[in-house]
Amino acid sequence: MMLLMCFIFLLISCHNANGQVSCAELKQQGDLTNGMKTINPEEIDGGNVLVECDMTFDPNDGITVIHHDSEARTLVHDDSYGNQGSFVRTITYTGYTNEQIKQLIQKSASCEQYLEFHWIAPPALRSCAEVKAAGFTQTDSYLLDPDGDGGESAFWAYCDLDVYEDEVVTVVFHDTPYRTYVHGYSDPKFQRVLTYPATDTQLRMLTEDSSYCQQYVDIDCYHNAFITSCHWISINGNEILNWGGVASYSHACPCSIDGSCSSSSYYCNCDENDSTWREDKGYIFNKEELPMKEILIGDTDDSYEELYFRVGPLECKGDAQSTITRGNSCYKVMTEAVTWQEAANSCQRMNAHLVTIDDDDERVYLTKLTQALVPLSSFWSDAECSPVSAGLSFSCDALIGYVCEGDLSEYNHFKKFGSDKSPLEGSLLSSKTAISSGACSLYCERSAICNSFSYNSETHECKMSSERTDSNAVSENGFDLFILETTYKECQMHLG
Incomplete structure (x- = not known):
């Protein structure tokens, strides 16, 4: 959600009006004091209006000022215009007719108005996931700051909050999103540096914290020895020879994976190096090398050799620590x-x-x-x-x-009911091995400080909980009543 602060201070401020219609004439007649005064812009009976006269700002002129009802600061945000699609404010000039304002403007040498906008961005959050968690629902550009306050500067990224139900996609654009034509280069090669709104440190933090990152590349070539003359530079400064969907160390394109290359003798369509327009395209997935920082193209120096390329934005999603x-x-x-x-x-x-x-x-x-x-x-x-x-x-x-x-281990959470039939709950006390849920309940009761427990039938683990540490927690009426509250599964993989 983006915010806009709008100030409309003065709609009309007019100078040098002719006739008895303005503050300028009043000043010419010797009235040099500021304040509210009566003028008659239409020069008709009953046409008097009360305006503010500024007699001191311009030493040679009196300025006529007409006020309206929207001079206060106005905050515009997503909720301020409902279903209308855009913010609408009707400005009313109380005490003036449209004809009076029109006559004043026509009879003045000049008129002006002052309008001021302040664009207010939401505070920078660490990720698009935090943006969604903070309650923002609109797919839009947001300020992100992966390392928090005091580190690298925040940067603008596009948060797609709609494409997946449970995940958000962080999109970081660069300065060359368009299809680029290359011709006339061999040695040195054509070189295009891709500039992103974030520092390399911030970009690395984004890819490291994400479980999945990708960047799309599309190559259209004509008579180009592609794989031997073209490469790209990664964020780590490495020279990469793959062009989507294949290993970074391989000289190949996506068609080499599914066997769809135009010739089985080559690993890219463009390697045909013939007089036919060919295409290699796909996503680069190796997030340790993303994003692409530079692209270098050769073998376009002959008159018949041409190439187009397009590199998409960096796209990341997921949590690297999740399963x-x-x-x-x-x-x-x-x-x-x-x-x-x-x-x-x-x-x-x-x-x-x-x-x-x-x-x-x-x-x-x-x-x-x-x-x-x-x-x-x-x-x-x-x-x-x-x-x-x-x-x-x-x-x-x-x-x-x-x-x-x-x-995945299944855990059952039980809750103990006290003598007044109200549920009791406490903090984790200890774990024991039990042959059954009933045995777990027995151990919990005999521990003298147990108010609740959970039992895992696969691991036979009995976790006992308590909020008291004295023997008075023992029930005097035998076994306590434990009721199954929730069952959940938890991954036993350690990601730390």
Whole structure:
């Protein structure tokens, strides 16, 4: 939500009117005092009006000032215009007819009005997710400050709050969003630096905090040896040779993944280097290298060689510290490219394991989930050195992404009812092992300080809670009554 402060101080301020119609004539007649005075702009009987005369601002002239009812500061925001689509304010000049104002303007040498606007942006929040959590509902540009006060300066980003029900998308534009023509370059290459409204530090914080980032690139080429003459520079200063959906270290384009390149001999359509307009396009997903900071194009120096390119904005969504749940499992997509053994060790450190593909439905689900990985939809699974991939083969030492899978444990929360049948609740006291919910209740009762408990049937964990620390918490009438309040599932994967 953007705010606009509007000031309309004076609608009409007129100078040098002719005849007995204005403050200018009154000053010519010797009236040099400021204040409210009577004039007759229409020069007719009964046409007198009361106006303010400023006799001192201009030493040679008297200024006629007509006031209206909207000179106070006016705050304009989303809620101030309802369903009209825009803010509307009718300005009323009490005590003046339209004809009187018209005559005054026509008989004056000049008239002017003063209008002032102040654009007020909402306070900078850390992310578009915080923007949504703060109650903003309009997809718009907002000030973001990922590192908070005292660090890097805040920057403007576009928060798409509508595209997904549960997630928001942060979009950071650069200064070259249009289709750009390149011709006449070989050595040196054509060079275009992409400038973003955020510092590199802020951009890195955005990508690191997001679970998924992407940037679209579209290349149209004519007689261009593309893959050997073109590359882009990442935010880390690395020279990247992939053009969407494939590994950063590969000299390839998206068509090489699904086998749709115009020739099986090349990894990009543009590598045909022939007299046909060809296209390579797709999303770059390696968020560790995004956003693109510079693009360099060669092999367009001959008269028949041409190329167009377009680079989309940086788009990020999700929380890098979050997991995705499905059935009785939770998944964490890891975009870091590592060997199979390194991936297995990483998952183990998180109290998880490399994902196990149990059926085709899970394979399809994970393939869609891993669009953020490069090469596209290729990731290590628990099958040793055998990745899930789109028809590609890798050695155990290949560097690709991976998916960790953890277990979802079900927790039951019970609440104890006291002698007056009112629910009691306390803070966590301790955990014990119990063979059943009844045993958990018994332990809780015998602990002498337990007011409630929860029991996990899979881990046999009994968590006891209390708000008292003395033996008087023991019920004198035997076992207390515990009622199941909620059941929830929690991922056992450690992300810290």
